[in-house]
Amino acid sequence: MVTIKDIAQMAGVSFTTVSKALNGEPGVRAETRSKIIAIANKLNYVPNLAARRLVDRKSDSIGLIWPSKSGLFLYQLFEQFQIQAEQAGYSVIVSLGNPAAAVRTFMKHFVDTIVVWSTTENSPPEFIQARESFQGTMLMFNSAPSPYYHTISIDRQEAIQQAVDHLAMLGHRRISFIGYNTDKITGFDQSARLLQLEDHPDRLLFTPKNSSESWNRVADMLRKPKSQRPTALIVDSYIAMFKLLKLCKIGNMRIPEDISLVAYDDIPELEEITDIAVTTVGPAVEHLASAALDILSGLQNGPPAEEEYRHVKVAPQLVVRGTTRPISDYMM
Amino acid sequence: MVTIKDIAQMAGVSFTTVSKALNGEPGVRAETRSKIIAIANKLNYVPNLAARRLVDRKSDSIGLIWPSKSGLFLYQLFEQFQIQAEQAGYSVIVSLGNPAAAVRTFMKHFVDTIVVWSTTENSPPEFIQARESFQGTMLMFNSAPSPYYHTISIDRQEAIQQAVDHLAMLGHRRISFIGYNTDKITGFDQSARLLQLEDHPDRLLFTPKNSSESWNRVADMLRKPKSQRPTALIVDSYIAMFKLLKLCKIGNMRIPEDISLVAYDDIPELEEITDIAVTTVGPAVEHLASAALDILSGLQNGPPAEEEYRHVKVAPQLVVRGTTRPISDYMM
DNA sequence: CTGAAAGCGCTTACAG
């Protein structure tokens, strides 16, 4: 392993000078510098990063803490984030372990920024503690504003409203929402009231308690005669969408021939999987990633004062594909 | 940043003793040790890897280099690897960036082991070079044996043979393989010959050149009368499987009522997505992960001599689910 | 059982 001392000896200078020459520091005669560089190249010198890092603790690295078992959406966001971060000159590392352990891992590795996808599971006390001992910047996806870190939230209410608006525009007036999330339900209710949609017994199909029972209600709904059943459905997530598609198949209901469908979550890859391209609404991974990177590269000059932590709400995107039809198609 | 000196001061001992206590070195009174550990925990001490690495100790970190846009299978392998590695005391970080950059990132972060999922794309010259300057251990998934690193390969030939054997056992004699991979085709041919399966024009449906044309051939095959068309299909990957399922739907073919199907790749999560549980064959992510960890933890005592790099071939697993039926079902 | 000391390879004031 060749060190700057070896180079210094060969060049007949001190290793201090070698360090400066190799790092492009001023105060080295051009001649000396080029001689040193030549020797370094000849010797195939590789700087010891551990030594360097011991002195200056910068790493230009971002650590991502992602929930495990997280499904396609977060995987795609991860990929997208990595791509954009690399372009901005950061290296990205990810940990799927438990959050407290992940913070420690990242501290060991000198990441200077931690980005978390927040879930109900990752705020146990140990995480809080580990987080406090981390002195870098943090950004939390999926979180309400905080005085301690940057936050990015998703406007789920707006997303569902967009879905309802789209369906209403097509003439639908009897619409059901399938899902638990309160923000989404609020959005659904709000739009429904605003647009004076029909109030029918299957408006909200999920009881908050028991999920298998909830799906039974969906199945029952699908069996109703055309005049009573909704003309359009909005589902919570792509997971729920697949479940619904199965139920439809069993019940011999076709989408969109018999009923329209909008799904929350936009996962382009799914087009390859489903029989038909699904109309979706949700935040685009590109937007989420760039929102985060915008915040992060805005603070090159160290962590901001407390009041400067930023909050961004990412708007959803409605992508109309093949599963929504105008109401006239259902009127025959 | 809390260091062993801080701990030493609080404990009223020298930092040498702290180091020994924390590293489980012998020669520290049990009482002293537990006191030191307690303080370290209270202070949320995180060892400085750079310093440790500088005196050439291990960082117990594994860096994964994964192809981006890699799909569900590799994501699940990643999750599984992380879980098993954490249990074995390693921390895992992942990079999806270009491999050469990933190696550099990992060197910056002092990982002592790099695990790569090998693809045709990640052996460009820069990667080779970056790899050479990395002085830790490497393990390559999906690679032939090498004198420079550990390797784990997948017995794809065996996998397809298992699929054919299973179908033959059910009485199928006219079987098609849909895919490009040469190992898989070899496996298919071998089993077909051994079992003296019927030689029919649709045995191998893909021309190696053009994929859209290949799928046209599949569509044509599905349109043939029952007496001419194969009774069972084997597809290359879950991606191909979805494509096939779409074609079947269009052509009004039901699986498994009209034709049996085995898919390569075992992705349990897919059961939620497909209408019917698919019979699959392929390596289990658990086995791949544990094969890697077995090799890696077998070499606690520094990198092995060149001739000691190990090669493991992971056997596939046939999981019979709902898409394969005995031939008698097709004989009416 | 405990601690003082050397040293890993580098950067960075500081002095010449």
Added chain:
DNA sequence: CTGAAAGCGCTTACAG
């Protein structure tokens, strides 16, 4: 422009 020295946080002989 150049170099001697201190020090980053840690491990590891070595001496008590």
